[in-house]
Amino acid sequence: MARVSASSYHGSIRLLPWAIAALISAIAYRIYLHDTFALIFGFGRVIQPIEDFPWDCKRIQHPLLEGCEDIWLDYNNRKLYGACTSLNSRTGWNPSGSLFNVSARSRTDHISVLNIDEPGVDGLYGLHQLKIDYAGDLDLQGFDVKRIGDRQRFWLINHRPPVDPATGEPLDPRKVGANSTVEIFDLDTPSSTLVHVKTIASEAIISPNNLAVADDGIGFLVTNDHDAKAGMFRDLVILLGGGSLTYCRSDTGKCEVVARKNCSLPNGAVRGLDGRFYVSHSTSGVITVHEYSEDGLVEVKTIPLNVPLDNLSVNKDGNIMVAAIPHSVGFMQAADDPYNRVAAAGVLMLTNTDSLGNNYEVIKVIEDRDAKYLPTTTVAVHDAQTHRLFLAGGFSPFLSICQKRN
Template identity: 55%
Template sequence: MAGFLGPRAIFWAFIVLTTAVIYKTYIHNFIFLTLGIGREIQPIEDFQWTCERVRHSLLEGCEDLWLDEQNRKLYAACNSLESRKGWSPGGNNYNISARSRTDHIAVMDVDQPGSDGLYGLRQLKISGYQDDLDLHGFDVRRIKGRLRFWLINHRPPVDHATGEFLDALVVGANSTVEIFDLDETLDTLEHVNTVASEAIVTPNGVAVEEDGLGFVITNDHNTKTGTFRNLEMLSGGGSLAYCRSNTGKCHIAADRGFSMANGIAHDKNGYYYVANSASGLITVHKLVNNELIQVESINTGYPMDNLWLDVDGNLIAAAFPDLIGLVRSSIDPYNSVAPATVLMINDIAKQLKTYGRNVKLSKLVEDRDAKSLPSSTVAVHDAKGHKLFLAGMFSPFITICEQRP
């Protein structure tokens, strides 16, 4: 009878549909996004930048950067590579004994290279905080004339009754957000407050509102540990937590539609931009009634890490054109550097209003042969100084680029 599907035909139609969904959702992303099959990676000579690598023990393992445009200083959250390889909860590394306990914020004067080419490199001192710092992402705001830092701190878990470390492989890190004020005359961070909450699950990036009260962190996984945690690279996962600096209270403000929520940036229009590492999407969110509602999604076609919003409103993303190369670099960072890509969306707020998700995306720079750029997890664009600063969580150096006329 015409139009009638028998059980056998229905079965095969179901198989075809299921296969198509699995391919589109998992296999397609793995082949073209994760493996980068068919992706064109350009040599750095194609771009108008002159780049130099800056090496120093204080500039190893710098996962995140922040640029003070006003005072022309670059701040970096860094640690030794051996420590990163052993204790890095975001990367499923839970060896507490491998921690070097040397995490620090490095600072450089970006317009004064000096005779040694180290830009006045020094380490900020810490005051009023007795524990160790295990740094990841961070953000900074100028509040009443002083710089205030919000630092993600992956503290190891401790049994408060005995003071002994717990098994981090079982319970995960005891992550917090530490707030410090900077005394710039003494290069000293003075502790203000610790924000601890069950909503701070697996924090990766942090973005602070203009008034310095509200801030959002990205949780890059759904759970601190677990058998299926690694599968989130395929299935997706993560959430956004909204916190208040003055009360220390946090709550999960969004927990759907993420694929390893990673870097985050916030603009003056109230939009939050979130890099989803596993899907190559930048999701755009707005705070409504204490919930972070997704209002748009931009497909970049690249796995990504940290985001940076420059003073001209351009969104910058540190992207991974060769994820397998990045894994090799994380295993042997002194001898292997991964190709790197920096993506840019010009005046993203204006483009979103005009074009929606069809914004124009461009490559700011790319280094196919890993000649100059690090295995980058962060890229900061200095729109005024026409410079670019790049660093990597598993890189033994940072790179400073100047734009050629």
């Protein structure tokens, strides 16, 4: 038997805890994190070039179309609305991405409007922004719209910087997070001005990313993409999962957290034509389907898409359009340098294949491996009437329109 010196023996003893830690880490990675890493970083994922798909696409670039994190299509009045901001603002002040540079805020966030059937001689579709009757600033992210009578009602997520409620003095958002609220506005049909109706503020609105309004125009579901507003370990949600769903009432302003289980950075939310809520989870690559009643929110289905996900929309046929992020590293690089980089993007479509809503088919609608035409996409909407896609991105200087070929 080989002789072991005392110094070598003691050195081995000192290394033992590190060896055990490495072993535990390897086991934990294999059991808990391997699938997450594979999904986020796309190990083995094949990203297709845009030439594989039957779409002709073009980009529309204008300052009013920068940083449009979310868009919504009014099928009846044929208008596309976007919640937009300057890219310098988005890359500095973005609480969902733990970016808390208050001084970077442009304070020019706005709702842009396009008349989708009237391109005009300049090809900008009558692009303009709505006037906003509101005393404060807006720092926009996700939103939803519901027709109530002869007006459109907007629910807008607003990430305001935090202030001391007693003194009004600014607080450090890196320590306390953003003062995030949901602002409700009305837009009368002949008007171009959003009139403020109400502010919904609640401790249950933790880190709102998007929302979806119920059919009654009163209740709405909010996705909280993190468990906390701020903190050193806040972004572990990317690896370990977390976040929550909150349900609010527009009339009373009351909100409560209704789901934490199976949340993995909840991102997009939409109310389907079947009356169910659909929620995309960015870091698990799944969509959860929920029904809400007086007894609470019940998850009725989980649909794996196996790719990181962003916002959702629903088209006139009831299909759910899903913005996919097939190359997460490229997305993060584009988010850091949005004027010079564009990430690969994709759109999936979720269709109900039976009347009971128990079976769904997932279809890849378009993908742009080389980032030739699509923006660094965070949302896509489909106009079933004209067979067009409208795509925008919270970290993109342009919007894209794709027309399906016959």
